[in-house]
Amino acid sequence: MSQIKETSTNYANKQALADECAEAYAANIMGGQWALVICSWLLNGKLRFGELKKHLPNITERMLTLQLRKLEASHILKRTVYAQVPPRVEYELTAIGYELRPIIKGMEEWGEKHKRVMATQKD
């Protein structure tokens, strides 16, 4: 998947932080350029690979695949393959995945508010 060196200091630090801070643990799972937005789209229901791709205009297929695989490995979403040609694969949030909703919504609201606050600062 992603190539993490289990001997690196960075790896050790992430582990240690995740062990004692559940919010850092969560951030590791939800980290990555597109993970949050993918989940955000999936909050409305299952989507196919190609549909997700359309919603994320500039993502490469490789990145989409990587992020989906990571989220799948963390049991945030589940992947269903239909034995068809051309292939059809659907992605859907799991129960724990859907529980991200209040957090994602919270971040959305906070982000909007932060934008407004920043607009009033003149730095």
Added chain:
Amino acid sequence: MSQIKETSTNYANKQALADECAEAYAANIMGGQWALVICSWLLNGKLRFGELKKHLPNITERMLTLQLRKLEASHILKRTVYAQVPPRVEYELTAIGYELRPIIKGMEEWGEKHKRVMATQKD
């Protein structure tokens, strides 16, 4: 600060995402290995550089400085320097910084729950 190339695809993608998805915008601000945990500690009140460092056992001074500067630039916290020797610098969340509390707490709870869920899977 951090060296972002404004000509890179990555920069363009982040901008575009942040523009249309406030949750991605928020994630950019709160991103970084230690940012969330720093904010988490600061939810309990102002702390000095050295105190923060003690709370984050493996962080290097360079990383701590970088993350604090980034958070300051985003107006998540404010930095107060006291004209003393040896120096004394205090960091405190701003109003919009304190508004991260429900999000951080939400992530904390979700993280704990996710850990429990994962413990029951046998992969």
Added chain:
DNA sequence: TATGGTACTATAAAAAATGTAAGTAATGTC
């Protein structure tokens, strides 16, 4: 036989984030 659609994979390169190690400034105390 050629073409098209879907969901990928492989490989390389570029960019970004993080870590390492050393040094700095100012001043009070020994």
Added chain:
DNA sequence: GACATTACTTACATTTTTTATAGTACCATA
């Protein structure tokens, strides 16, 4: 004058993440 304290800064190395580009498999239809 040497040393300790605090909050950094700088130069450089390494690791991790993201992007670029080009494939692949499958079968149905033209």
